[in-house]
Amino acid sequence: xxxxLLSNTFAALADPTRRSILERLVYGEASVTELAEPFEMSLPxxxxxxxxxxxxxxxxxxxxxxxxxxRLQAAPLKDVDEWVERYRSFWEESFDRLDEYLFQLQExxxxxxxx
Amino acid sequence: xxxSRPMTKPAxxxxxxxxxxxxxxxxxxxxxTDPEHLMRWWGPKVFTCPHCEIDLRVxxxxxxxxxxxxxxxxxxxxxxxxxxxxxxxxxxxxxxxEKGNVVPATHYGMPDNIPLEMQxxxxxxxxxxxxxxxxxxxxxxxxxxxDSAQQGWSESFDKLAEYLAKA
Numbered sequence: 001x002x003x004x005l006l007s008n009t010f011a012a013l014a015d016p017t018r019r020s021i022l023e024r025l026v027y028g029e030a031s032v033t034e035l036a037e038p039f040e041m042s043l044p045x046x047x048x049x050x051x052x053x054x055x056x057x058x059x060x061x062x063x064x065x066x067x068x069x070x071r072l073q074a075a076p077l078k079d080v081d082e083w084v085e086r087y088r089s090f091w092e093e094s095f096d097r098l099d100e101y102l103f104q105l106q107e108x109x110x111x112x113x114x115x
Numbered sequence: 116x117x118x119s120r121p122m123t124k125p126a127x128x129x130x131x132x133x134x135x136x137x138x139x140x141x142x143x144x145x146x147x148t149d150p151e152h153l154m155r156w157w158g159p160k161v162f163t164c165p166h167c168e169i170d171l172r173v174x175x176x177x178x179x180x181x182x183x184x185x186x187x188x189x190x191x192x193x194x195x196x197x198x199x200x201x202x203x204x205x206x207x208x209x210x211x212x213e214k215g216n217v218v219p220a221t222h223y224g225m226p227d228n229i230p231l232e233m234q235x236x237x238x239x240x241x242x243x244x245x246x247x248x249x250x251x252x253x254x255x256x257x258x259x260x261x262d263s264a265q266q267g268w269s270e271s272f273d274k275l276a277e278y279l280a281k282a
Binding site: 088097099103 | 252
């Protein structure tokens with residue numbers, strides 16, 4: 001079910017270490033050792049994070065090479081982007097109205113004060 | 116008015132909008148927390164807001180309705196998780212039916228990639244009589260979902276089961 005996959009995606013993205021790993025992978029594939037470097041973390045701990053990312057479909061690990069490089073998979077991120085953009089227009093348009101409304105309210109206050 | 120600009124780069128799956136309103140913080144706070152005020156601006160420009168309930172306390176709920184120009188009603192609800200008067204509101208946010216039960220976005224014909232439960236954080240800062248408002252809207256991972264959202268899940272599964280039994 002696609003919604004389940006999206007929940008997995010959010011669970012995977014909720015962790016700052018995993019987000020940093022994804023950011024690193026934007027620049028190209030990398031081995032577990034390379035990915036572990038910037039963090040003070042053991043290789044098994046990093047592997048655990050990679051498993052979560054793999055389950056969420058956010059990365060792919062090659063079975064070919066001995067060092068099994070990790071590669072970014074962008075499709076689930078596109079799903080996330082899509083709902084975020086939908087909400088962006090909801091809020092932006094609401095806030096345009098709020099801005100006008102606040103202006104109106106203060107104008108009314110002013111004229112009330114003059115009476 | 117200054118246009119929205121994100122203060123920090125938001126993480127994936129998270130929306131951050133900042134606006135500066137030429138109005139005192141007290142008034143902006145009121146516009147968010149008093150139903151009479153909120154109904155005047157809630158929703159995109161082609162929408163109206165015919166119904167708004169706000170129970171402003173931690174654990175209290177809101178229930179809003181917005182109506183499209185074609186007359187379609189879209190309800191949303193959420194639970195307040197944190198309230199600091201004039202400073203900060205944190206609440207959950209979900210689509211709902213008119214009774215306030217959580218429903219998936221597909222209930223309104225929207226795509227199923229919208230999370231069932233999201234979290235909205237609004238902060239208000241005083242800038243010499245103007246107000247900087249920052250909104251953060253993020254999806255909640257399944258493990259952090261509230262009971263009502265879980266309920267919504269199971270109800271949509273019930274419907275699916277019903278449908279499959281008939282098919």
